[in-house]
Amino acid sequence: MTNSIGEIRDADLVFVIGSNTTEAHPIIAMEMKRAALRGAKLIVADPRATWLAGFADIHLRLWPGTDVALLSAMAHVILDEGLHDRAFVEQQTEGFEQVRDAVAEWTPERAEAICGVPAADIRAAARAYATTRRAGIYYTLGITEHTHGTDNVYCLSNLVLLTGHLGVRSAGLNPLRGQNNVQGANDAGASPIFLPGYQRVADPSVRAKFSAAWGAEVPETPGKNLNEMMHDLRHGAIRGMFVMGEDILVSEPDVAGLDAALPGLEALVVVDLFLTETAKRADVVLPAAAFAEKDGTFTNSERRVQRVRAAVPPPGDARPDWQIVSALLQRAGVDPVAGKAADAVVPSDIYAELAGLCDKFAGIDHARIEAEGGLQWPCPLPNHPGTPTLHEGGPMRGKGLLVPVQYRGSIETPDADYPLLMSTGRTLYHYNVATQTRREPGIVARQSACFVEVHAEDADALGLRDGGRCEVATRRGSIEAAVRVTPRVQKGMIWLPMHFAEARANLLTIDAGDIVTGTAEYKVCAARVRPLPEPAAG
Amino acid sequence: MPDDDHRPPSAAPAASPDAALPAAGATALQLVVDGEVVQAQPGETLLDVARRRGVIVPTLCHDDRLHPTGACRMCLVESSDSRRLVPACRHPVAEGLQVQTDSERVQRHRRALLALYQADQPEAVVPGSELDRWMRRYGVAAGVPALENQRQGRPDDDNAFIRFQPERCILCARCTRYCDEVEAVAAIGIGHRGPQTTVVTAEMRGLLDTSCELCGGCVDTCPTGALVENKALPRQMELADLPTVRTTCGYCGVGCQMDLTVDREKGEIVRVASPPPGTTTNDGNLCVKGRFATGYVGHRDRLTTPLVRDHATGELVPTDWETALDRATASLRGVAARHGAHALGFISSSRATNEENYLVQKLARAAFGTNNCHQCAAT
Ligand code: SF4
Numbered sequence: 017m018t019n020s021i022g023e024i025r026d027a028d029l030v031f032v033i034g035s036n037t038t039e040a041h042p043i044i045a046m047e048m049k050r051a052a053l054r055g056a057k058l059i060v061a062d063p064r065a066t067w068l069a070g071f072a073d074i075h076l077r078l079w080p081g082t083d084v085a086l087l088s089a090m091a092h093v094i095l096d097e098g099l100h101d102r103a104f105v106e107q108q109t110e111g112f113e114q115v116r117d118a119v120a121e122w123t124p125e126r127a128e129a130i131c132g133v134p135a136a137d138i139r140a141a142a143r144a145y146a147t148t149r150r151a152g153i154y155y156t157l158g159i160t161e162h163t164h165g166t167d168n169v170y171c172l173s174n175l176v177l178l179t180g181h182l183g184v185r186s187a188g189l190n191p192l193r194g195q196n197n198v199q200g201a202n203d204a205g206a207s208p209i210f211l212p213g214y215q216r217v218a219d220p221s222v223r224a225k226f227s228a229a230w231g232a233e234v235p236e237t238p239g240k241n242l243n244e245m246m247h248d249l250r251h252g253a254i255r256g257m258f259v260m261g262e263d264i265l266v267s268e269p270d271v272a273g274l275d276a277a278l279p280g281l282e283a284l285v286v287v288d289l290f291l292t293e294t295a296k297r298a299d300v301v302l303p304a305a306a307f308a309e310k311d312g313t314f315t316n317s318e319r320r321v322q323r324v325r326a327a328v329p330p331p332g333d334a335r336p337d338w339q340i341v342s343a344l345l346q347r348a349g350v351d352p353v354a355g356k357a358a359d360a361v362v363p364s365d366i367y368a369e370l371a372g373l374c375d376k377f378a379g380i381d382h383a384r385i386e387a388e389g390g391l392q393w394p395c396p397l398p399n400h401p402g403t404p405t406l407h408e409g410g411p412m413r414g415k416g417l418l419v420p421v422q423y424r425g426s427i428e429t430p431d432a433d434y435p436l437l438m439s440t441g442r443t444l445y446h447y448n449v450a451t452q453t454r455r456e457p458g459i460v461a462r463q464s465a466c467f468v469e470v471h472a473e474d475a476d477a478l479g480l481r482d483g484g485r486c487e488v489a490t491r492r493g494s495i496e497a498a499v500r501v502t503p504r505v506q507k508g509m510i511w512l513p514m515h516f517a518e519a520r521a522n523l524l525t526i527d528a529g530d531i532v533t534g535t536a537e538y539k540v541c542a543a544r545v546r547p548l549p550e551p552a553a554g
Numbered sequence: 555m556p557d558d559d560h561r562p563p564s565a566a567p568a569a570s571p572d573a574a575l576p577a578a579g580a581t582a583l584q585l586v587v588d589g590e591v592v593q594a595q596p597g598e599t600l601l602d603v604a605r606r607r608g609v610i611v612p613t614l615c616h617d618d619r620l621h622p623t624g625a626c627r628m629c630l631v632e633s634s635d636s637r638r639l640v641p642a643c644r645h646p647v648a649e650g651l652q653v654q655t656d657s658e659r660v661q662r663h664r665r666a667l668l669a670l671y672q673a674d675q676p677e678a679v680v681p682g683s684e685l686d687r688w689m690r691r692y693g694v695a696a697g698v699p700a701l702e703n704q705r706q707g708r709p710d711d712d713n714a715f716i717r718f719q720p721e722r723c724i725l726c727a728r729c730t731r732y733c734d735e736v737e738a739v740a741a742i743g744i745g746h747r748g749p750q751t752t753v754v755t756a757e758m759r760g761l762l763d764t765s766c767e768l769c770g771g772c773v774d775t776c777p778t779g780a781l782v783e784n785k786a787l788p789r790q791m792e793l794a795d796l797p798t799v800r801t802t803c804g805y806c807g808v809g810c811q812m813d814l815t816v817d818r819e820k821g822e823i824v825r826v827a828s829p830p831p832g833t834t835t836n837d838g839n840l841c842v843k844g845r846f847a848t849g850y851v852g853h854r855d856r857l858t859t860p861l862v863r864d865h866a867t868g869e870l871v872p873t874d875w876e877t878a879l880d881r882a883t884a885s886l887r888g889v890a891a892r893h894g895a896h897a898l899g900f901i902s903s904s905r906a907t908n909e910e911n912y913l914v915q916k917l918a919r920a921a922f923g924t925n926n927c928h929q930c931a932a933t
């Protein structure tokens with residue numbers, strides 16, 4: 017997020033796109049409701065009639081996967097009506113002409129034909145966004161989990177730059193992170209192209225710095241991202257995996273392919289809390305500690321580094337991941353923390369080494385967080401207060417780049433054999449593959465099994481009964497689920513949650529990723545649904 | 555003292571007019587609080603001014619996140635513009651006002667009111683609750699006979715998380731206003747009449763059959779412990795004696811701060827509560843996952859010992875750490891030796907800490923010589 021969660025309540029316009037905020041980030045949604053009750057305009061772009069959409073002044077109910085068309089038309093309106101911030105564009109951005117040309121043809125009427133949102137609503141949303149100063153954009157996986165996810169993000173950042181909604185309180189471009197520490201994992205360098213602090217592996221001086229600090233050479237060859245690793249695993253180019261805290265056999269797309277490839281692995285080391293599907297296939301399973309059993313830091317969506325504290329001991333012989341990885345480093349001949357005996361290392365030492373190698377975090381340490389509460393990076397010095405709002409006084413480095421984007425359809429769209437568009441997502445009550453939430457009986461009482469949302473007209477045409485069983489099939493596989501007939505989804509589309517292991521939505525999703533980030537396409541593929549016979553009574 | 559209104563409220567509090575927001579840029583006015591001249595902004599309440607000066611005015615129905623209603627009468631103070639005591643939580647400041655927050659009359663009112671609240675509680679009040687804290691601080695007037703408590707609960711509510719104990723309720727309506735104004739689902743309200751007035755749901759249904767999202771904000775805001783986490787209920791009277799640990803929620807990227815009440819002997823999390831409103835990003839709020847879905851932490855399915863695959867039987871068998879770590883290192887090294895470092899992949903976790911992610915990428919790069927390192931869910 018360029019801005020902070022606490023700034024949302026003072027916004028005059030909140031534009032939420034591809035985020036079912038009330039279910040995925042309930043506390044941020046509370047702030048949005050608070051702003052709306054105060055009189056802020058709320059614009060929600062979502063294919064489904066989510067709870068927040070019901071609260072919105074304008075609901076842009078687009079067809080899944082057509083975000084680029086919608087957002088290009090919004091940019092078109094802003095430029096066509098001269099609503100952009102000329103001074104900001106001139107002084108702080110580059111690439112204006114290319115973007116102007118790219119959206120020139122994208123009249124709201126043309127976009128309406130593709131995304132299904134009335135042209136008048138597109139105009140109203142664009143005008144309101146462009147003419148409100150404290151106007152923030154919030155998005156999440158509904159924007160990024162597409163084959164054109166990066167394009168979607170460029171479209172959004174173009175809107176921000178064209179209107180100068182940057183470096184302003186309660187404005188900016190704000191991705192809401194799904195998992196608690198997506199931000200921190202990226203920050204800490206769990207990335208094939210970045211060392212900690214977003215320093216590029218490709219840069220020889222960066223490699224030299226880390227090699228010197230670690231006393232071991234940082235390899236030059238670029239790494240593979242998650243999607244590429246999974247692809248290579250399926251094709252035998254990856255032969256050994258270390259997997260910490262993730263059940264890739266449930267959470268990754270096209271798990272059937274993955275499942276078939278696992279026997280080809282010569283080494284699979286899994287660190288987890290439970291004997292997950294992936295752990296069951298491992299050579300070595302190392303029992304880890306849960307968040308309440310260990311010390312360290314998480315970094316939230318607003319770049320705030322906060323403490324995690326051990327409250328209870330881990331069960332049996334389980335150990336915190338940091339201890340486990342330290343022991344592995346030690347065995348491989350690398351000091352977990354340079355200059356410190358391996359068995360004396362504590363999490364604050366690890367953070368100190370990380371921060372010492374990254375200007376962005378250099379002013380942060382455990383002791384300061386202890387004394388001051390969380391700190392938002394960039395925080396370059398021990399007396400720096402942290403940075404709640406990014407880009408105050410201009411884009412951080414150089415000029416903001418406006419990037420022209422061309423609309424491309426999703427890779428797999430409905431056809432005669434698979435006539436429905438299938439999208440997946442999350443619910444309030446479960447978390448990812450629910451290995452944790454499904455061990456909470458009270459949660460299970462609320463939502464116990466997989467369901468699929470179907471529009472009433474499709475249900476009638478297919479002979480589906482609300483509450484009945486059905487089979488959802490795609491070219492990859494099929495699952496069973498309960499039918500939920502609801503106006504939340506549009507005619508022609510279905511939606512199902514990704515939380516349930518016995519009905520793995522990812523058996524159905526397509527193995528395709530964003531061409532730049534590799535983030536998987538979970539939001540659009542083609543499916544068909546048929547009713548299943550009711551189990552005989554008795 | 556008929557003019558000192560210290561009756562507990564017997565009916566639903568009236569809806570509040572406006573939140574007490576100071577009008578930005580308006581000219582300051584002056585008033586006298588406990589003999590000292592103080593500045594205030596039009597639109598502020600006496601409570602705002604008192605708090606800014608560090609003066610403690612006891613409150614029960616007040617919550618900064620909610621429109622003030624003046625329901626509980628706990629915050630009454632003397633103010634020169636009224637013959638009766640006035641509720642500081644909703645009484646607006648005015649030029650030249652003379653305010654007494656701790657006069658003999660105010661103190662008498664507090665003890666008398668607390669005595670009435672106590673007479674209406676079933677037995678001991680819940681230690682550590684706001685009501686308990688005020689009783690300890692101000693004392694309770696003697697000689698008020700116990701009242702017969704007629705409020706009804708929802709005995710058939712079988713939701714697993716939230717219990718309502720009607721006999722402890724003082725009808726301050728914090729829970730219902732929270733549900734309406736903050737969570738915005740309006741699953742609970744104040745209903746019935748006279749002495750039967752209580753916290754209700756539509757047709758007294760269980761929360762699972764209402765619009766309730768089980769956020770539990772009602773429990774955190776309740777000043778008496780009438781609302782309590784089901785799991786903590788058997789130990790409610792000892793909660794205040796157990797240690798708490800501040801930590802960060804392990805579920806989503808909001809990063810809510812939470813206070814875990816723990817039983818160190820049993821190694822158990824007894825309850826999860828939010829830090830007070832206004833102190834952390836989550837402003838006193840948590841969602842259902844953060845507050846209630848911690849059962850997995852001590853779950854019987856947890857792995858408690860390292861496992862390695864027995865090549866003879868193909869089974870995973872328990873072993874000690876040394877053996878498991880050696881096996882892990884040797885097998886990853888073997889792959890690197892046979893196929894090169896780039897045949898290895900390291901998947902780190904967006905659930906793990908910064909420190910752990912840092913070590914995993916160091917392991918991939920410095921120990922095994924590959925940049926094939928990524929977190930799961932890189933979004
Ligand atoms: S349950 Fe608690 S918060 Fe709700 S009205 Fe009763 S005392 Fe107040």
Ligand code: SF4
Nearest residue numbers: 803805806810841844
């Ligand atoms: S309490 Fe809920 S909203 Fe807050 S961090 Fe946890 S999961 Fe996210």
Ligand code: FES
Nearest residue numbers: 615624626627643
């Ligand atoms: S009347 Fe003021 S706190 Fe209740």
